[in-house]
Amino acid sequence: MLSCKPSPTPVDTIPKISAATTTPFEDLSLYRSLVRALQYLTFTRLDITYVVQHVCLFMHDLREEHMHALKRILRYLQGTMDFGLHLYSSSTSSLRSYTDADWGGCPDTRRSTSGYCVFLGDNLISWFTKRQPTLSRSSA
Known part of the structure; x- marks a missing residue:
């Protein structure tokens, strides 16, 4: 290809x-x-x-x-x-974290997927995604 x-x-x-x-x-x-x-x-x-x-x-x-x-x-x-x-030298040393999740995103199991990423300055240092082990019937 x-x-x-x-x-x-x-x-x-x-x-x-x-x-x-x-x-x-x-x-x-x-x-x-x-x-x-x-x-x-x-x-x-x-x-x-x-x-x-x-x-x-x-x-x-x-x-x-x-x-x-x-x-x-x-x-x-x-x-x-x-x-x-890529890792670069950064002028800031702040630690920022972001997280997100979908609700029932898998069409087969209806399970949700969640994840997060952590930045130190401009560099990504940690990330994680996971399909939730249980089925959620409500977003409340």
Whole structure:
């Protein structure tokens, strides 16, 4: 996919990937090989961490839609080769933290995903995302 058209985002935000699609994808070894390589890349490319985790969920029941999502990640990487985790000297030493969560974002389990990131000055020093272990029936 070296000469592919780059994608502006790593994931299509409109339709959610689900296990309920119909057409199976036959080449499991290709899919798993690509996912392993992308998992290794997430150490320095935090922008693809969530979407790589999401395509990993379907390795046991692979469908064409999941392979299309994987190819979209590769197309995104093609257009953002200079992105990555960089540490720079910063004029400020303030510690800032951000957090966010969705509510029932997974179409299969209806579980929420939450996460946080911590910055020291302008440098990202810690991050975390997690799918919640329990199902929430209310946002109150």
